[in-house]
Amino acid sequence: MANKFRSLNSKLFQLAMSGIQRTSVRPRISFPGRGSGFTGNRKLLGALGALTGTAGLLIYALETSVDASSDCVHPAHQHWNHKGLLSALDKESVRRGYTVYKEVCSSCHSLQYMAYRNLVGVCMTEAEAKAEAEAITVRDGPNEEGEYYERPGKLSDHFPSPYANEEAARSANNGSYPPDLSYIVSARKGGEDYVFSLLTGYCDPPAGFALRDGLYFNPYFSGGAIAMGKVVDNEVVSFEDPNVPASAAQIAKDVCVFLKWTSEPETDERRLLLIKVTLISTFLIGISYYIKRFKWSTLKSRKIFFIPELEAQAKREAEEAAKAARKAKEQECNKCENQNEKKD
């Protein structure tokens, strides 16, 4: 690596030097004062360019090597339906993912930034979302007597959290904190690829790895020891759609798509907006270009000539015109004098 880097640096420097030499072939006699300044600026710019390129390559090489020395496996890239500029989230998968979250994940993980109204129009109708909300109990109040009470949930309520606070969560999980899943896909490097690999990547620990009690081994987790056990397996969730087999990979995929939606609920709207803006901007830019060409056509089609023969001819014609004008003026003066004599 160091040898390649040094040779690449020398190559860049040679390129810069050859560029400078090529410019120096120009004769300097015509510009005695500016030549040295121009050549100096060119050399300086060449050196700066070489240094910048070298620094960029160094940073890239260091970043790549640092990334390669992490303490976990990099997740493989899956072919998600929503990857791509003109792709949308699979809303059926989001609906199945909500089922997986409700039946599997919600026993430990909260989803505090999502409300039941967010599900309306995305993967549920309003009636379905209301039914889901009424299935939970919310502590509300105080009433007119100053007392708190329990009531069924409504659309504006957020998803219930399994623990009152982080300390309670840590106490119940041997010191580990199950993170809130609202923005987990945006928060983790690798996004849904990481979450999918984490859910399906459990295996036996390698020899020599001392695994503490209460922890499980997952090569995709940083350090390998994770407090979350393997919860995604075949048929741990039964889907409403009988045509979708509830295999472990399917369950993991659906919950990842659901968490992708909770992380970026407005992705589909932004993609629609991108399509609209692109089409309208293309049309308007076309019109602007035509108007610009039309307005500037007279100035851009103007031609300025310098022809010495024409200049001399024009000067001669001007002198002749001046003489003719002078003669005409004298004749007029003579006429006036004649008229004056007649009057006397």
Next chain:
Amino acid sequence: MAFNSRVLVPVLKADDDEKELVDPQAALREKCQAKGHIASLYNKYQECNDRVNGKSKTTETCMEELFDFVAELDHCVAHSLFSKLK
């Protein structure tokens, strides 16, 4: 295989037509593990396991071999896994 940590117990089912649900990821992992370079990585991992388990006073771990094997295996699985899912 490292991922088959559970022993399958045969379950008597009332309906004979109902098939055992096969996880496409597990099937693809078994299929990919039979490939040449992944099989060699797995063998290297097993060699390391045997070597470390055979010694009593070593600080060596087989984490790196497992990482290489798991990365290649799941990269192979990812090529066609999502085409088999809904």
